[in-house]
Amino acid sequence: MENRLPFKPGSLLFAPMEGVTEESYRIAVSRAFPEWDLFATDFLRVPSQGLYKTQKILSHFGESVYQNESLKKKTTFQILTSERANTIQTVQLIDALGFEHLDLNLGCPSKKVNAHKGGAYLLSDLPVLRKILKDVRSNFSKCFTVKIRIGYRDTNNFEDLLKLFEDEGVEAITIHGRTRDQLYRGLADWSYIKKAVELSNLPIIGNGDVWNTDDITRMFKETGCHSVMAARGALKTPWLATLYRDYQDELNEAFLMIERKKFVEIYFYELEKEYRREGKKTENILKRFKALSRYIFDDFDEDGVLRDSFLRSRSYNEFSDKLGSLFS
Numbered sequence: 001m002e003n004r005l006p007f008k009p010g011s012l013l014f015a016p017m018e019g020v021t022e023e024s025y026r027i028a029v030s031r032a033f034p035e036w037d038l039f040a041t042d043f044l045r046v047p048s049q050g051l052y053k054t055q056k057i058l059s060h061f062g063e064s065v066y067q068n069e070s071l072k073k074k075t076t077f078q079i080l081t082s083e084r085a086n087t088i089q090t091v092q093l094i095d096a097l098g099f100e101h102l103d104l105n106l107g108c109p110s111k112k113v114n115a116h117k118g119g120a121y122l123l124s125d126l127p128v129l130r131k132i133l134k135d136v137r138s139n140f141s142k143c144f145t146v147k148i149r150i151g152y153r154d155t156n157n158f159e160d161l162l163k164l165f166e167d168e169g170v171e172a173i174t175i176h177g178r179t180r181d182q183l184y185r186g187l188a189d190w191s192y193i194k195k196a197v198e199l200s201n202l203p204i205i206g207n208g209d210v211w212n213t214d215d216i217t218r219m220f221k222e223t224g225c226h227s228v229m230a231a232r233g234a235l236k237t238p239w240l241a242t243l244y245r246d247y248q249d250e251l252n253e254a255f256l257m258i259e260r261k262k263f264v265e266i267y268f269y270e271l272e273k274e275y276r277r278e279g280k281k282t283e284n285i286l287k288r289f290k291a292l293s294r295y296i297f298d299d300f301d302e303d304g305v306l307r308d309s310f311l312r313s314r315s316y317n318e319f320s321d322k323l324g325s326l327f328s
Contacts, residue, residue, distance in 0.1 A: 023062025120180035
C-alpha cells in the first residue's frame with residue numbers, strides 16, 4: 001500500500017484531546033511551537049439520529065485551519081462512532097471536503113462513550129469493528145488511521161486487532177499502552193507497542209507516558225515505532241517538541257526552568273490572541289486559562305502552591321498580573 005501518512009518517520013504528534021484541541025488551541029500551539037509535526041481535532045461524535053451538514057464538519061475542524069493549506073495538511077480529523085451511528089454519511093461528508101487524514105478513535109475510556117459501545121469498547125467486538133472499518137475505508141479516499149488502547153478489559157484480542165486493521169485498509173495505528181479498564185493508572189506498557197512493530201506491516205505510533213524528551217528518545221529506541229504521540233505530556237509541556245528538536249544539548253535543570261518561564265509566556269500570549277480573534281469573552285478566556293493551568297505549572301518550585309494561586313484568580317486581570325510576576 002502506498003504510504004500516504006502526512007508525517008515522516010520520527011515525527012512528534014500532539015494528541016487529540018476532548019475539550020482541548022479545538023481550532024483556536026491548535027492554531028495557537030502550532031504558531032508558538034511549530035516543531036510539532038501533526039495536530040488533531042478532538043473527536044467528532046458521529047450521530048445515531050440525524051445527519052450532520054457540511055458546516056458542522058467545517059466548524060469542528062476549524063474554518064481558518066481549513067483555509068490554510070499548510071495547517072490543513074498538518075491536522076488530523078478524528079471521529080468517534082459506533083455500530084448504530086450514521087458512519088457512512090458522516091465519512092462521505094468529510095471525504096467530500098478533501099481532508100487528507102481521518103483517524104478513528106478506538107481508545108476513549110469514557111464510561112459514557114463505552115456504555116454506548118463506542119471508543120475502546122469496540123476493541124472487544126471485532127465483528128462490529130470490522131464493519132465500521134469497512135464503512136470508513138470504503139467511503140474515505142485519503143489516509144485512514146486508528147488510535148487504540150491495547151485492549152478493552154484485557155489484551156486477549158491484541159494480535160487479532162493488528163491483523164484486522166491491516167486487512168481492512170487502515171494505514172497506521174497509534175497505540176496507547178494501557179487497556180480501557182486501566183484508564184490512566186499504572187505505567188503504560190510499551191512492550192505492546194514493540195510487539196505491534198514486530199508483528200504488523202503498518203506504521204506504529206507510540207503513545208502513553210511520554211512526559212519529557214528522554215521519554216521520546218526511549219520510546220523510539222525501545223519500541224522501534226514510526227512516530228511518537230504525546231497527550232497529557234503535551235498538555236503539561238506544549239513546547240515538548242521544541243525541546244526535543246532544538247535543545248537536546250542544553251537540557252539541564254536550570255536551563256529548563258528559565259526556558260519554561262519563557263515558553264509559558266509565549267503559550268498564554270498566543271492562546272489569548274486566538275481566543276480574542278474568535279470572539280471569546282474575557283470571563284471565558286479566564287475559564288480556559290484556569291483549566292490549562294492544572295497542567296502547565298508542573299515542575300515549577302512549589303508547583304502546587306503556584307497552581308492554586310492561578311486557579312483562585314477572580315478576574316482575568318488578576319490572572320494576567322500573576323503571569324507577569326512569574327515572568328519578571
